Amino acid sequence: MHPKTCKDKVILDQWHPISSIDELENGLKHNTILLDEPISYKKASSKEILVWKSIGRSKKLLPSKLAYGYLWTSLGFPPSKLFSFPEFHEVDRRNVATGAFGVNISAGRAIENFLDMGHFPFVHTGILGEEPHTEVKEYDVSISETDDEILATRCQFYQPQAAVASNQGADVDYVYRVPHINCAILYKSSPVDETRQDAIIIFVQPVGPETVRAHTGMCIIDDESADTDIRLFQQTIFGQDKPILENQFPKKLPLDSRAETPIRADKSAIAYRRWLSQKGLTYGVIVDNSSSVKRVS
Secondary structure, three states, X not given: OOOOOOOOHHHHOOOEEEEEHHHOOEOOEEEEEEOOEEEEXXXXXXXXXXXXXXXXXXXXXXXXXXEOOEEEEOOOOOOOOOOOOHHHHXXXXXXXXXXXXXXXXXXXXXXXXXXXXXXXXHHOEOOOEEOOEOOOOOOEEEEEOOOOEEEEEEXXXXXXXXXXXXXXXXXXXXXXXXXXXXXXXXXXXXXXXXXXXXXXXXXXXXXXXOEXXXXXXXXXXXXXXXXXXXXXXXXXXXXXXXXXXXOOOXXXXXXXXXXXXXXXXXXXXXHHHHHHHHHOOOOOEEOOOOOOOOOOO
16 A cells, blocks of 8 residues: 655655764665655765655655755755754764664654653653652743744753763753754753763654654763763663653644643643644644644645
C-alpha cells in the first residue's frame, strides 16, 4: 500500500535532518523515510551530496544542505537559510553526533520531552536529577517574532552529574531554544568554563506522524572526555527517555493546552504548542479546533 501523502505545507517546507555527516561515506547509498516518503541519499564526492526520491523509474532530486554536522533535505520549498547556531562554529568546541534514535512518537512529543525539566529526578535519577530536588523553579518563556523561535531563560535545576566531565552535583543554569518546529537546543552551564555554556541538540526527523528519528548531539567545551564517553552519556539519557516517550498517549501532540492539565513546569510546552498552532501545523498533531487560526487542509 502506498503511504498517505503529506499535504501539510507547514512541515513540507521545512528543512529536515536525515543523517549526521559522520555517517556519510563516498558512493554509499542510504535509504530513509521522511514524512511517509521513502527517500535516498549518498555522498557523491567531497563536495556533492545527492538526495532524491524515486518516482517510478525516475528520480526526483530534493534540495539538500549541510549544516551543524548534519545533512538536511526538504520535500517542499524550504527557506534559503537554516536557523542560526553560532556555537557550533567556535573553534574550541567539541561537536559530537551522539546517535539517531528511532522512537514511536510524534516529533512534537519528542521536542516537548526535551523541554521538560520536571522529569529529571524521576527518569534520569542520579544523573540529571534526584529526589528530594524535584522543584522546577520559576522561569521565563518568550516567543520571538523577529527570530521566529521560542526561548526559555532563567531555568535552573539541581543535577547530580551536570555533564560528562562532572563528578559532583551542582545547580545548573539552563537556556532552551526552539528555533525550528522539530529542533531544539539546550544551553547549560559549562563545568570547564563558568563564563560559557555547553549546547546539547535534538534535531528530529519525522518519519511519520507518530514515528521519528531523533538525531542527538553535543557541542561542548571539553578537552578531556573521549568521543565514546560523550556518546555514552547522551545515549544513556535518551535510552531512559525512549520508553517514557513511547508510552505517552496520544502519540500525536495535542495543540490545545487544555487537553492535558498544565502545571508551572510546563510553561515551555504551552508556548511550544501555541507556536505550532499559530503556524497552522496539522501533521503529527491534534489540531486545536477552538482556535480561529487558519490551518492548511
